[in-house]
Amino acid sequence: MPDADFQNNPPLILVVDNEKAFRLLLQRAMEKEGYRFAEACNGQHCLDICQQQPLDMVLLDAMMPGMDGFACCAKMRAILGDDCPPVLMITSLGDRKSIHRAFEVGATDYITKPIDWEVLRQRVHRLVAYKGAMTEVRHKIQRECQLTVQLEEVNRELQSLACFDNLTKLANRRYFDEYLQRE
Structure with a gap:
């Protein structure tokens, strides 16, 4: 990942496992790839961390x-x-029921x-790239929503300017014609 943002702000990955040795192995593997690392020893600890800081991914x-x-x-x-x-989701469970259950509860991969x-x-x-892409899409959607609201506001103002005399604030001929057409 030669991305400049990756160099300045590497993604933060939370590793959740009750075995300290396995967390250490995953930590070394993630740090070798340039990721930042946080760890949790159980599910509740994971939830606490997730609510305290934004994460880029969870290995669970x-x-x-x-x-x-x-x-x-x-x-x-x-x-x-x-x-x-x-x-x-990382586990020694490889049966279909466990895999299906993982995706059913919201795991992204297994x-x-x-x-x-x-x-x-x-x-x-x-998955880190997926998270980045989803974040970018959400930002674009929010921006489009803001622009749509601004456009609707400007259109209402333009409609008012087109239908009412600016000096007298009385309805003009255009407004009268539109009203007559509606009636």
Whole structure:
């Protein structure tokens, strides 16, 4: 990722796993790729961090004591809504039911242990790029909405100028003709 913004502000990835050794492995892999790293040891800790700071991605273990990754992912989606970062579920569960459940609760992607590090690297890269693209699209939509509101306001003002005399504030011939046409 030779992007200048990536160099100045690398994406922040949260790794959630109850095993410290696995979090350390993922930390090293993410830092090697140039990402910033945060960690959480369980689902509740993950939710707390997600509400405190914006994240670019979450690597989430499915099997944890207390709140598992499935419940955590569902709550994260419910709490953060459109602001929820992409969630890559990482687990040793490879059966269809678990995979289906992960996507059902809102995981963006799914990878099984033992991890193929090249596959992980590519998926993280793709999901971080996806988040950036979605953020850009949301900003463009907001801008278009603002422009639409401004355009409607200017059109109303223009309609007023076209139908009322500026000096006397009385309806002009154009207004009369439009009113007559409507009636």
